[in-house]
Amino acid sequence: MPELPEVETVRRELEPALAGARLTRVVARRPDLRFPLPHRFAERLTGARIERLERRGKFILAPLDTGETLTIHLGMTGRFDVRLARDPSCPPPDRPPAERKHAHILFETQAGALITFVDARRFGFMDLVDTAALAAHPRFAGMGPEPLGPAFDAAFLKRAFAGRRQGPKTLLLDQRIVAGLGNIYVCEALHRAGVSPVRGAARISLARVDGLAAAVRAVLAEAMAAGGSTLRDYARPDGGEGYFQHAFLVYGRAGKPCPSTGCHGTIRRIVQSGRSTFFCPVCQK
DNA sequence: ATTACGTCCTGTCGGC
């Protein structure tokens, strides 16, 4: 379940193999992921040099020397398998059948690295967009600020919440308000800030919104330092696991006692906009 | 403008 910390971890681990690398071979083993791949996808990538790897929200961006940018979204189960250049006399290790079955896109670099995009549920997607027009692209034009950037603070969030009747849970998941949060970190941030996920967002005091913005930044920074969270779906390109899941205070903990000091509440699971919300009804007001 | 809800996709897990 890649959210910002997981996507950033993946970006960093792809860098050694892909930043500055020239693609010598690209294979799309099917014409679509979540959406159809763009026209002549593999051909437009083959021979291109990836100038660097960036991240915007939950997207990985790879600007190319062709004037286009490869945009990648991992969806739910998308991940990369990275094999750096190796001794050609040593055959590659066999992969488990499930891996092979859902290996949809292959990238080979001039230096001999083999990068495989694997996505069982195919909620991920890739696109090629004109780099000069990237900011104006519908997918990015309306995207909210980076939660760890300077534009995301209490004043900004207060404005975004103004006049809104939906709960902060729903609004923080909206990538047009802030880019990169997903279900897990929104639940965790709301609990840390002591803010109820169901309270009408316009009715949250500035002081609480301030605490919420701080909690969002803190939980993301901590998760990133831990290499993200590994649940059933997410795996790092290096095969390692993130370990922030051990720091969850509410996510997936329905029925367990609230971990807040002095609070005797019990974590509840409810459904908001079709998604699970985990929270403590006692200390989240 | 805002809100609500359905859709996509497949593997896993719990209950019967």
Add this chain to the structure above:
DNA sequence: TGCCGACAGGACGTAA
């Protein structure tokens, strides 16, 4: 033991 539904949760389309 096997079947079946619930669930996981990203973005997006549609309709009110």
